[in-house]
Amino acid sequence: MRKxxxxxxxxxxxxxxxxxxxxxxxxxxxxxxxxxxxxxxKAFALANKRSHGxxxxxxxxxxxxxxxxxxxSPGVMAFATEKAKAAAMWGFPTAGMEQAAKALPGFAxxxxxxxxxxxxxxxxxxxxxxxxxxxxSGESAADDIACSEAGIKAAGLSLPPPPPPPPPPxx
Numbered sequence: 001m002r003k004x005x006x007x008x009x010x011x012x013x014x015x016x017x018x019x020x021x022x023x024x025x026x027x028x029x030x031x032x033x034x035x036x037x038x039x040x041x042k043a044f045a046l047a048n049k050r051s052h053g054x055x056x057x058x059x060x061x062x063x064x065x066x067x068x069x070x071x072x073s074p075g076v077m078a079f080a081t082e083k084a085k086a087a088a089m090w091g092f093p094t095a096g097m098e099q100a101a102k103a104l105p106g107f108a109x110x111x112x113x114x115x116x117x118x119x120x121x122x123x124x125x126x127x128x129x130x131x132x133x134x135x136x137s138g139e140s141a142a143d144d145i146a147c148s149e150a151g152i153k154a155a156g157l158s159l160p161p162p163p164p165p166p167p168p169p170x171x
Contacts, residue, residue: 029058031120033155034065037122037134040154042067044147050139050146053080056122057088060133061112068139072135074139083119083135083144086112091130092160094119095145107115118144131157 034056041054051069053076058064068077086094095117101108104133108115119135136144152159 041151044150087119087133117141
């Protein structure tokens with residue numbers, strides 16, 4: 001019995017990581033995709049004569065790519081990173097977190113909540129899998145949102161699905 005267990009464990013250790021990586025390969029945010037998002041954000045910023053801190057985070061909250069454009073302080077970059085983490089962890093844009101904080105008591109104190117636009121979740125091309133989040137900071141919230149969305153689109157990935165419509169008012 002012990003021999004069978006040890007052989008099975010050895011086979012799992014040999015085949016396991018490759019099998020898991022192969023299964024997850026289409027469901028992760030790659031370094032190439034993250035760099036494409038940063039480049040898309042940078043192109044948007046330059047075209048609009050803006051300057052942003054840009055951070056791309058995977059679904060586990062890990063930094064994959066980042067750029068602090070000229071003229072931005074380290075604080076701007078830190079804020080972009082926090083926006084990206086919030087979008088990646090919650091799966092919806094940080095622009096919606098302010099309303100959620102007002103509607104749900106205690107939500108504002110939950111981990112990874114940033115109630116200012118600029119953090120946008122990154123979804124797979126088919127829009128079904130949350131891959132991570134991009135956060136931008138350094139300009140107005142509306143411009144930060146547009147920059148993040150431009151980066152996601154430039155990489156050929158999807159924006160978050162629209163929120164469901166609100167329920168009809170009670171009569």
